[in-house]
Amino acid sequence: MTPDQIFVTFAGLAAAVGVAWFFWFKRSEGVKASTVSDGYQEVMILVKGGYTPDTIRVTAGRPVRLLFRREETAACSEQVVLPDFGKSAALPTGTVVPVEFMSGEPGEHEFTCQMGMLRGRILVEAS
Amino acid sequence: MEAATSNATMTDTTTMGVTDMDATLSPLLKRDLQPATAAPVDASPTEDRRAEYRTLMRKWWFGAAVGVPTMVLSYPWLIPGLRDVFPRDSEQLWWLWAAMGVASLAVIVYSGSQFFTGAWEALRHRSANMHTLIAIGTGTAWIYSTVALLFPQLFPSAAMTDVYYDVTVVVTALVVLGMAMEVKARGRTSEAIEKLIGLQPKTARVVRAGVETEIPVEAVVVGDIVVVRPGSKIPVDGIVVEGASAVDESMITGESMPVAKGADDEVIGATMNTTGSLRFRATKVGADTALATIVRMVGDAQASKVPIQRIVDVVSGYFTPTVVILSILGFVIWYDFGPAPAFTYATIVAVTTLIIACPCALGMATPMSLTTGVGLAASHGILIRSGDALQAAKKLDTIVLDKTGTITVGRPAVTDVVPRPGFEIEDILAFAAAAERDSEHPLAAAIVDGATERGLTPLQPVRFEAVPGHGIRAWIGERQVLVGKQAFLESAGIDVAALETDAARLADEGKTPVFVALDDQAAGVIAIADPVKSDSRAAIAALRKLGLQVVMITGDNRRTAEAIASRVGVERVLAEVLPQDKAHEVRKLQLEGRTVAMVGDGINDAPALAQADVGFAIGTGTDVAIEASDVTLISGSLHGVVSAIEISRATMRNVYQNLFGAFVYNGIGLPVALGVLYPFLGLLLSPILAALAMSFSSVTVISNANRLKRFRLQEVSA
Numbered sequence: 001m002t003p004d005q006i007f008v009t010f011a012g013l014a015a016a017v018g019v020a021w022f023f024w025f026k027r028s029e030g031v032k033a034s035t036v037s038d039g040y041q042e043v044m045i046l047v048k049g050g051y052t053p054d055t056i057r058v059t060a061g062r063p064v065r066l067l068f069r070r071e072e073t074a075a076c077s078e079q080v081v082l083p084d085f086g087k088s089a090a091l092p093t094g095t096v097v098p099v100e101f102m103s104g105e106p107g108e109h110e111f112t113c114q115m116g117m118l119r120g121r122i123l124v125e126a127s
Numbered sequence: 128m129e130a131a132t133s134n135a136t137m138t139d140t141t142t143m144g145v146t147d148m149d150a151t152l153s154p155l156l157k158r159d160l161q162p163a164t165a166a167p168v169d170a171s172p173t174e175d176r177r178a179e180y181r182t183l184m185r186k187w188w189f190g191a192a193v194g195v196p197t198m199v200l201s202y203p204w205l206i207p208g209l210r211d212v213f214p215r216d217s218e219q220l221w222w223l224w225a226a227m228g229v230a231s232l233a234v235i236v237y238s239g240s241q242f243f244t245g246a247w248e249a250l251r252h253r254s255a256n257m258h259t260l261i262a263i264g265t266g267t268a269w270i271y272s273t274v275a276l277l278f279p280q281l282f283p284s285a286a287m288t289d290v291y292y293d294v295t296v297v298v299t300a301l302v303v304l305g306m307a308m309e310v311k312a313r314g315r316t317s318e319a320i321e322k323l324i325g326l327q328p329k330t331a332r333v334v335r336a337g338v339e340t341e342i343p344v345e346a347v348v349v350g351d352i353v354v355v356r357p358g359s360k361i362p363v364d365g366i367v368v369e370g371a372s373a374v375d376e377s378m379i380t381g382e383s384m385p386v387a388k389g390a391d392d393e394v395i396g397a398t399m400n401t402t403g404s405l406r407f408r409a410t411k412v413g414a415d416t417a418l419a420t421i422v423r424m425v426g427d428a429q430a431s432k433v434p435i436q437r438i439v440d441v442v443s444g445y446f447t448p449t450v451v452i453l454s455i456l457g458f459v460i461w462y463d464f465g466p467a468p469a470f471t472y473a474t475i476v477a478v479t480t481l482i483i484a485c486p487c488a489l490g491m492a493t494p495m496s497l498t499t500g501v502g503l504a505a506s507h508g509i510l511i512r513s514g515d516a517l518q519a520a521k522k523l524d525t526i527v528l529d530k531t532g533t534i535t536v537g538r539p540a541v542t543d544v545v546p547r548p549g550f551e552i553e554d555i556l557a558f559a560a561a562a563e564r565d566s567e568h569p570l571a572a573a574i575v576d577g578a579t580e581r582g583l584t585p586l587q588p589v590r591f592e593a594v595p596g597h598g599i600r601a602w603i604g605e606r607q608v609l610v611g612k613q614a615f616l617e618s619a620g621i622d623v624a625a626l627e628t629d630a631a632r633l634a635d636e637g638k639t640p641v642f643v644a645l646d647d648q649a650a651g652v653i654a655i656a657d658p659v660k661s662d663s664r665a666a667i668a669a670l671r672k673l674g675l676q677v678v679m680i681t682g683d684n685r686r687t688a689e690a691i692a693s694r695v696g697v698e699r700v701l702a703e704v705l706p707q708d709k710a711h712e713v714r715k716l717q718l719e720g721r722t723v724a725m726v727g728d729g730i731n732d733a734p735a736l737a738q739a740d741v742g743f744a745i746g747t748g749t750d751v752a753i754e755a756s757d758v759t760l761i762s763g764s765l766h767g768v769v770s771a772i773e774i775s776r777a778t779m780r781n782v783y784q785n786l787f788g789a790f791v792y793n794g795i796g797l798p799v800a801l802g803v804l805y806p807f808l809g810l811l812l813s814p815i816l817a818a819l820a821m822s823f824s825s826v827t828v829i830s831n832a833n834r835l836k837r838f839r840l841q842e843v844s845a
Contacts, residue, residue, distance in 0.1 A: 012455050049249055052252070073182070092175060119444065
């Protein structure tokens with residue numbers, strides 16, 4: 001092996017490991033939903049190439065209201081689905097769409113676009 | 128269903144304008160404050176989609192306009208006339224390529240911007256998608272070409288300094304075209320729901336203060352008397368108070384024959400009145416109408432997930448980063464072991480790998496078929512609640528039909544009254560009717576109607592005791608009346624032996640014998656029969672043709688049940704089942720290892736519907752949101768069940784085809800792009816072909832889903 005081949009090999013392997021770590025092994029802490037006066041735990045989620053914030057922490061057993069606001073026209077994100085809660089909503093561009101559900105037992109749930117390309121997590125924590 | 132579902136609150140997709148955003152955050156502005164007559168139907172993203180399509184098409188034309196000359200001019204030495212004008216290593220060629228570099232940058236900025244912004248947004252969320260792959264692929268090709276053009280001295284051989292601007296431009300253009308076609312095809316998959324929304328009439332004629340006025344349909348309130356002229360649409364749901372007509376309900380129920388309507392009949396909003404005039408009292412308006420509920424249910428079902436997609440979701444979560452890793456490894460292997468110029472080959476392989484991978488085909492495979500299938504079902508008056516129901520319906524092997532209202536019309540009528548010597552027909556009928564007049568049992572209504580038809584007025588009982596599923600005991604004036612099954616009278620110590628022969632004969636004719644005792648004396652038998660629906664036999668034959676074992680469940684005695692079963696061609700009968708035991712019988716069938724569907728009316732049969740693997744509520748009219756059912760059939764025909772199962776199977780077949788296609792495409796495309804064929808056949812895929820294949824694969828998935836719309840239901844003739 002020539003020096004450049006050795007360099008490319010190591011750099012490539014490092015890049016591959018870096019990609020795996022970046023996408024799979026680092027998770028954000030998430031945003032804690034704030035409780036509003038009607039008792040709902042509310043979070044505003046921006047839909048643009050992904051969900052911001054994409055990790056929502058809520059307290060178990062209390063109602064949750066996620067307010068989705070889509071700011072793009074890419075067809076990918078026009079639906080949001082919360083399969084574990086049996087909820088879904090169409091998200092017209094530039095409109096705030098509330099999705100309400102009971103947080104239920106502590107655990108982790110996903111919300112995605114219909115094709116599963118954009119993903120977010122709801123972490124239900126014990127109160 | 129997940130446990131969490133049961134305690135979920137309402138599905139609320141109330142929408143508000145951008146300017147209301149701050150107000151939305153205020154808990155005061157809630158759904159409750161909206162008027163009850165709010166527009167029934169959510170704004171659909173059709174307009175968004177049209178705009179998106181137009182933008183993408185403009186981007187495609189720009190990309191194509193630059194792409195064609197770029198393709199030709201990238202290899203001028205291959206083209207006779209150009210060979211002399213732009214010879215290799217000439218200054219003219221350098222300038223030509225430089226111009227192409229600028230033009231392709233313009234394509235990246237205009238046509239391909241969404242790939243880069245999309246990739247960046249995804250990266251910020253630590254995720255990767257199609258945009259990531261295309262952005263890295265086209266970006267790499269452009270950077271490589273530009274470096275080769277500006278700093279050729281960095282490359283050891285001249286052969287490595289060819290440019291690949293054509294890859295950047297053509298790949299961008301083709302993928303954009305693919306996206307445009309995808310947007311268009313996605314629009315088609317949701318046509319069904321848009322068609323439903325379009326059924327909603329705009330205005331209604333109502334009587335206000337004695338005057339007939341035309342008002343917007345949103346202004347109709349419950350209790351309004353609505354006037355429907357011949358040939359006009361029925362605006363909201365209601366009950367006819369006056370007039371007679373035939374109404375074409377095909378758009379809602381899927382039933383092609385117009386239905387006769389008279390006083391006290393239910394009319395469904397958005398159906399078409401034919402020749403007569405009707406006046407009806409509005410009972411459901413706005414978001415409560417059958418149409419609005421159907422639109423909501425179809426929308427929810429289309430957005431739900433087929434269970435198999437959970438597996439796909441896991442795969443697609445790992446897919447895109449895996450492709451990036453594969454392309455890096457491909458680069459390394461080609462650099463280390465590939466032919467010279469290694470760097471060029473390695474770059475091409477890495478770029479091709481990124482471009483051929485199609486996470487979209489994988490992601491769209493299931494939702495597209497589901498959306499089309501659920502929409503197709505809705506156009507036949509079949510409301511499939513969720514992807515779970517669809518997948519379960521495919522696996523069915525047994526179908527349990529509730530007799531009353533499903534196989535039969537559900538309106539039993541008195542056919543015979545056989546008195547014991549010493550008793551009068553009129554007495555038996557009149558006292559039985561008096562006993563049953565406050566009962567809700569369907570047979571009770573038949574007896575009361577039978578008495579009324581014969582000019583008898585049932586007396587008011589002093590008191591009565593109903594024993595559900597068995598009979599009723601009532602005290603009328605001085606007399607005590609028992610009406611019910613043979614066992615019920617016997618348990619009260621009444622000797623019914625004298626009635627047994629008649630009862631047996633009636634039962635053999637498929638009629639239900641009801642025993643009547645007056646003052647502890649067996650008085651006679653009333654025979655009640657519920658006529659079999661004209662198309663039941665054909666529908667049951669069709670169900671058997673689908674490979675299902677058909678089971679009839681009924682509270683009737685075995686003889687009656689078997690007489691009807693043999694008439695309609697049912698092989699297995701569960702007779703004398705009490706209403707509360709129906710769910711238990713379904714459970715017993717499931718314990719036999721069967722996957723069981725239950726077809727019933729959604730109210731009495733609710734527990735059995737819920738117990739079954741798939742519950743079909745049949746003939747629900749405007750009451751479409753039956754909680755216990757997985758599938759609601761708006762019309763009363765059993766053919767709906769046949770169609771529902773056929774559509775579910777076709778949809779699931781489509782889902783599997785799409786998933787198979789998507790997996791096979793990526794499973795073959797990725798290794799080929801990585802060059803596994805090169806050592807054997809010397810074959811290496813060009814990035815441009817990869818882009819073509821990639822665009823084609825996602826369009827194929829959607830086209831296959833759209834093919835479902837042309838699915839023909841099995842013709843069942845009565």
